[in-house]
Amino acid sequence: MCGFFTIVFNKENRNMGSILKNAGERLSYRGYDSTGIAVFNENEKFIIRKDKGSVEKVDKKLKFSQYGGYKGIIQLRWATYGKPSKINAQPHKDCTGRYVSAHNGNIINVHSLFEKLKKAGHRIKSENDGEVVVHIIEDYLNKGKSLNDAVKLSYKDIKGDYAFCFADKKSRKMIAVKKGSSLFAGKGNGFIVVSSDLYAVLDHTNKIIPLKDSEMIEFDSDDYTIRNIISMESIKRSPENNFLNPCIMYKRPYDSFMEKEISEVPTKIDLLREYYVSSNHLNKLKRTLSKGKLIITGSGTSYNASLLGTYFLNRISGIDVAVHLPSDINDRLKYVRDKSSNLLVVSQSGETKDVKNAIDSFRNYSKGKVIGMINNLASTMGMTSDYILPTISDMEISVPATKTFINQVVLFYILSLFLKGESKSNIDKKIKLLIKSLKKAKKDTDEQLSSLANKLIKRDFMHILGYSLTYPCAKEGALKMKEVNYMNIEAMHSSEFKHGPLALIKRKYPIILITTAKDKHYTLSHINEIQTRNGIIISISQKDKDIEKNSDINITINEKDENCFAIISVYLMQILSLKIAYKKGINPDQPRNISKTITVD
Numbered sequence: 001m002c003g004f005f006t007i008v009f010n011k012e013n014r015n016m017g018s019i020l021k022n023a024g025e026r027l028s029y030r031g032y033d034s035t036g037i038a039v040f041n042e043n044e045k046f047i048i049r050k051d052k053g054s055v056e057k058v059d060k061k062l063k064f065s066q067y068g069g070y071k072g073i074i075q076l077r078w079a080t081y082g083k084p085s086k087i088n089a090q091p092h093k094d095c096t097g098r099y100v101s102a103h104n105g106n107i108i109n110v111h112s113l114f115e116k117l118k119k120a121g122h123r124i125k126s127e128n129d130g131e132v133v134v135h136i137i138e139d140y141l142n143k144g145k146s147l148n149d150a151v152k153l154s155y156k157d158i159k160g161d162y163a164f165c166f167a168d169k170k171s172r173k174m175i176a177v178k179k180g181s182s183l184f185a186g187k188g189n190g191f192i193v194v195s196s197d198l199y200a201v202l203d204h205t206n207k208i209i210p211l212k213d214s215e216m217i218e219f220d221s222d223d224y225t226i227r228n229i230i231s232m233e234s235i236k237r238s239p240e241n242n243f244l245n246p247c248i249m250y251k252r253p254y255d256s257f258m259e260k261e262i263s264e265v266p267t268k269i270d271l272l273r274e275y276y277v278s279s280n281h282l283n284k285l286k287r288t289l290s291k292g293k294l295i296i297t298g299s300g301t302s303y304n305a306s307l308l309g310t311y312f313l314n315r316i317s318g319i320d321v322a323v324h325l326p327s328d329i330n331d332r333l334k335y336v337r338d339k340s341s342n343l344l345v346v347s348q349s350g351e352t353k354d355v356k357n358a359i360d361s362f363r364n365y366s367k368g369k370v371i372g373m374i375n376n377l378a379s380t381m382g383m384t385s386d387y388i389l390p391t392i393s394d395m396e397i398s399v400p401a402t403k404t405f406i407n408q409v410v411l412f413y414i415l416s417l418f419l420k421g422e423s424k425s426n427i428d429k430k431i432k433l434l435i436k437s438l439k440k441a442k443k444d445t446d447e448q449l450s451s452l453a454n455k456l457i458k459r460d461f462m463h464i465l466g467y468s469l470t471y472p473c474a475k476e477g478a479l480k481m482k483e484v485n486y487m488n489i490e491a492m493h494s495s496e497f498k499h500g501p502l503a504l505i506k507r508k509y510p511i512i513l514i515t516t517a518k519d520k521h522y523t524l525s526h527i528n529e530i531q532t533r534n535g536i537i538i539s540i541s542q543k544d545k546d547i548e549k550n551s552d553i554n555i556t557i558n559e560k561d562e563n564c565f566a567i568i569s570v571y572l573m574q575i576l577s578l579k580i581a582y583k584k585g586i587n588p589d590q591p592r593n594i595s596k597t598i599t600v601d
């Protein structure tokens, strides 16, 4: 989703353009359809430079580093309202060229606001919802309102979830507002910084000023005032030291962050093991879970992790859990009489709008607890869940989730073993074995995966099948291939394939089938249904002679535990997708049209 960063210094800084560019690189996982900066100087002048494209591309063309100033804004767009274009890029200015604003999020009544503003004589240049902010505040200021009142009234008018910043060239002060989208402030020596991304703030200072929804912060380089935007009462809040590591974001020696993050998987699992095995974190949760049914939700990759998690919880600890898509939660809970269920939300970013909506619906209908399985603990979900299960993967930069998916499912595995009553030392042993086996599988299959990548590179469509436990693995494998290979690849339960899709099979139609050895009783029959119609079977399986013999290509994972096999199979699908992306010349870190954090409906 979009992101912005803004900083005010106590004097002109000739590096302003470079500072903004660096912050933009930090934000670039949030959007890369367009990039723009606004830089203000002491002569009450400002420049806006913006265009379609990533920070790198736009900076190359517009050379941000040439602009010095005492306050500046950078905004990165992930297009929702209005195509990626120079005119739709942010920041936007008002009609007179005095005010500038940038936003992140979604303004859902954009069309009616545009109409109203146009009728009032405003010259709206773009189709982008962000342009509403600057004109609507300008409108109230023109009517003689104070800046605070203008912001308050605009906040009431603007519907949706968003955060924005607003600057006046005639004042050293800036204003930022939070409503349902992330926003962080930080105070340094001679500057204050505000951004939709915590790490972008941490790059400059670890003195973080937490902001809540319905709050605005008015700030210059040294002072700030936080207010409740409805009552306008000021709120005393001092900066807190934050010790999160903003980890220097270099991908070297890897060619992409996706590759780097895949390579970090064994270490991140180990950190997860250490954290959960050495703490009593899960005990508290056990008491909550014994009180009501567990509903799990998450979007995209996190949904697939949730689905695999339900298999683990069910098979290992005998718990009956439900998994729903976040957008279904409202309908699912509305009519249910039992109000005691608990909701486990799975989210890497902790900011996904669909999941936040699910939490709101859940809180309306249930008295149970919200448990957040979250990677970014400084996120809205991280800060508002009743219990947190951190996935301890460190920041993930590449848009496709890899290491965070693996830690989500490993955490489900640990949780299931714990709820079954396994001793901590047994869980510890099992996870250590999993790490060993995962590393070995990566090494053993590397050549095979490269040669498979060569074979699949020209394919535009195929299917990937899984049976029961491996069905979520097929779904996640297909999601990765779509995302970074632009392949039309559909995942299905292998039993369902014969109920229609089998009609697609013709000579050399490729099917990837992920199967445990135990399930071969069924999957061999599914293999035969496809092979007799001249399709090609590429199986990813536990060691098994029959599966090997019956597949055109077989990739064996030497792992006896089915649950661990399922986890490793997705790890190999991540590697395969990356290999195909490289061969196709696709930058896997920034797949077209998608963004790391989806903060819109």
Ligand code: F6R
Pocket: 298, 299, 300, 301, 302, 303, 346, 347, 348, 349, 350, 351, 352, 355, 399, 400, 401, 402, 479, 483, 596, 597, 598
């Ligand atoms: C795909 C991917 C997305 C996210 C989804 C939810 O690789 O990353 O499908 O999983 O947008 O995001 P989070 O987990 O941040 O809620």
